[in-house]
Amino acid sequence: MTEPAFGNGSPAVSSILRLRGLTKTYREGESDRAVLDDLEATIDEGEFVVLMGRSGSGKSTLLNLVSGIDLPTSGTVEIGETDLTTLSETERTLFRRTHIGFIFQSFNLISTLTVAENILLPLELSGIRSGQAEEQALSILERVGLGDRGDSFPDRLSGGEQQRVAVARALAADPLLILADEPTGNLDYETGRQVLTILTDLVTDLGKTLLVATHDRMLLDRCDRVVTLHGGTLHDGAPDFLESSSA
Amino acid sequence: MSLLQRSSLRYLTQHPWLMGLSVLGVALGVAVVVSIDLANTSASTAFQLSAETVTGKATHQVVGTTGSIDEDVYRRIRMEAGVQLSAPVVEGYATLQSSDRTFQVLGVDPFAEGPFRPYVRAGGGGGIDLPTFMTRNTALLSQPTAEQAGLQVGDTLRVSIEGRTIPVELAGLIEPESERTRRAIANLVLVDVSTAQALFDQTGRLTRIDLIVPDGETGEQMLAGIRSALPEGARVQRSETRTETVEQMTRAFDLNLTALSLLALVVGAFLIYNTMTFSVVQRRGLIGRLRALGVTRRQIFRLVLGEAALLGVVGTGLGLLLGIALATGLVQLIAQTINDLYFVVSVQEITIAPWTLLKGALLGIGTTVAAAVAPAREATNAPVSTVLQRSTQETNLQDLAPKLAGAGVGLAAVGAAVLVLTEQSIILSYGALLFILVAAALLTPMAVVAMARGIRPVLGALTGVLGRMAARGVVSTLSRTGVAVAALMVAVASTVGVGVMIDSFRGTVVSWLTQSLQADVYVQPPSLVFRRSDATIDEAVLERLRQVHGVASSHTVRRVSVESPLGPTELVAVEQGPETDEVYQFKVGEPEAVWPDFGTKNFVLVSEPYAYRHDLAVGDSVALQTDRGMQRLPIRAVYYDYGSDLGVVLTSRSTYERFYDDRGVSGIAFYARDDVDVDALIADMRGAVGGMQDVIIRSNKALRETSLKIFDRTFTITTVLRLLAVVVAFIGVLSALMALALERRREFGVLRATGMTPKQVGGYVTLQTSLMGLIAGVLSLPLGYVLAYVLVYVINKRSFGWTLQLSVAPEVLGQALLLAVAAAFLAGLYPAWQMARSSPALALREE
């Protein structure tokens, strides 16, 4: 139970994400509370990992550390050759821009940009030239089944459609690592399933590395590995509570 | 355009009202600054042009002591000194009866003119008959001017000068060769020297003699030759001297107008700050998402600053156009004031100086961008967000309020220190005033919190839950309400400050006028510059007036401009009347010692502004150019005088006559016999001089009223500027309230959904905005008082050297409160209506 159960323990050449001694504490009144406590993990290139855990167990916290949005209290976050914890705020932003695709629970599309522009944005930010970028954006939009909605603004789209745009946006800039934080949390069951199908199909096709936090058991069949966040560390396999609570 | 910029632009166009108001605020601020600058520049250009016109190519001038010189001096320069490049000039101002414009009358000798004023030759030599021009009362006008006035060659012009009207025949037209010449001679009436002497009643005298003196050795020798040929009192001076000194007269006046014009821009800066803060707060979520996608802080910063710059550029562009339009109206007000106070200037068109426009553009865009720096930095601090967070910003500002207040106290201390530690600088005083304004703005959030908390139970008792909510709402949205209240407070306080300053000034002037106008009847010739009536009353008129039945006694006053090492000085020579010692109240000096010697001993009294300007005190002396050479006269007293900010040197008539040959009289005051009705006396006097020189005869009451009318007229422009600042503040409040309404749409949606009627929502919003107005009004009172204090005791003193009595009328304070509440109430109507009619369903659906 206290063993680091995630990954094979030795840093493989092909590993893309390495978390070492990751600790994150939040100040709560007078005392500190550790949400993540000396957490260790490795993810290999092309791997599809599902992250489970109770609400409040620290999944979002973990993903935010991996994406460099937040910094750990201690420990390191290595992506490829880079240790995010040694980078400045701006350097982390630039790293995120080119190497990480993020899908959020609350879609988080930019309301003042059209669907196509939302997808173009990460490409433009990474400095990819516009002609090529537009083609790339359109093709990925086709892939998520919204080829005809490119000129619409996000508020014209349904939740499922918005999340499909978010999926396309996360993949557009050809990132090293794709993170998804409860991508179906704001969607009904059916729609959620559709989005997950599209996401996993795309990731598998493109051979991308994906770490997705979710409660949806559908992914258990399709992923390479399942891990559960509990007590501040990761444990192999799906949690027991899931069986009982989802019944 | 990048996607980020496109996103920005869409956001801006999605809020047309808010952005429109911001653009309007910047535009008005820039317009006011630019228009004042343009108006000032136009007046000064008009003056320079007219000065150049009459100076022509002359390098030097021979002038007398009191504004004229014997024409024999010209003969001596030509014959004895053998200077051929010299020309006699008689000049002055006149009105033509066909138009009420002021014209410059230039009397020249056509034979000597050639090298001096080319335009004279251009028209004068060709079309007209020289003998006619030189003998009869004939004049030349510029062709476009004549055409405008519908005059033709052969028509009779009725020229009025100092109350005398003389018919002059229009003998020819001058065709301007260039646009510059056209403007330069548009106000010129060109006559022969002898005609001018007749018009100005100056037989045998010249205003000056123009010279062209070459540079270097020859020139020096020539000047030496001329000097030796001059009688005592006459001097040679460089031609530019006059223009320079005249320009200096209005420096303090221009500076104060400019400072006041900046007020609207300062208020406009609040508006921009508010708009940009709103746009940032509203987009915190969006900015957080952009950050999560890899947009850097620097990019966000630049984006927000870019948006402000765009608003600034559009607003400034509009402001420049509006400023040019506004200048056309303001220039006449300014020209009027200059004419009332300083010298004659006639401005027919505005001069659009590129430098003024450039300054305005830089100021407008600079202010906008500067006002956006804080919100832009705020934007970079938006949390990189994966989930939406609400109202974090509000608690921040509440936490920040004490810190801001601390900074405000510090800033106020710096401002006060600048005021105390600097001696004379007007610019620094205004700088300090700006510090104090900003300090007050920084103190506002804390004051708003305190006042809203204090008023909450009261409002609750009066209007129930709605009232308590309204008071609470002001605090919970402090980032919005604080800025709106601050902007309104600054504008209202400025109005109070300037208003109290004008009232105090006026009150001081009223009591001074009452004190100094002791005689029953005052007579003077009509004068173009009200405060400097140095026209001369005809000898014959004086004689007749003195003999009117009912006159008990009279005493004269002579007003001349004389040269002194300190520049041209207004010298006033008075005959001692029965109450002279009451007329002149001493600031320094002993009346008991001074008055008995007045007339027997040679000394002067100087007015307070004169002493201040030249740093003189009792015991010092003033050097004056006289007909007996340069004379140093001791100063025996400094007296209060609010007639001229340039200052006056006062002496007795007998001292004056000892040093000057001039025997003219500029004004005369009469005491009526006790058994005579003053109005009847005035009627008799008017009858006695009918058909002679047209002089103004009026009672002391009428003179006092006229003086006050002029006083009020000189402050018209100040009032206009004050109003414009309030307009900008109103726009600021409107935009802040609109922003607030937009931001709280959801909250109102919830209120509506839970059963609040549209009317209640409207009432709630109106109550809240009125409360904000009340808070702003209350806060503006102490600030207004501080501003008034600084304006009266520091800035007025430094600008003009006057001691004023600060007096605060209770009405002014009531009006300030009313103004603030009314402005906020009115500005709140539209947002209240909008909120009231907003559908709850729509509001709730928005994220």
Ligand SMILES: Nc1ncnc2c1ncn2[C@@H]1O[C@H](COP(=O)(O)OP(=O)(O)O)[C@@H](O)[C@H]1O
């Ligand atoms: N900024 C924060 N400050 C304090 N506590 C936080 C903060 N963010 C998250 N937490 C706490 O950390 C724990 C984990 O949160 P989170 O990572 O959002 O969990 P999950 O995504 O698994 O539901 C929760 O108890 C939450 O209250």
Ligand SMILES: [Mg+2]
């Ligand atoms: Mg979460």
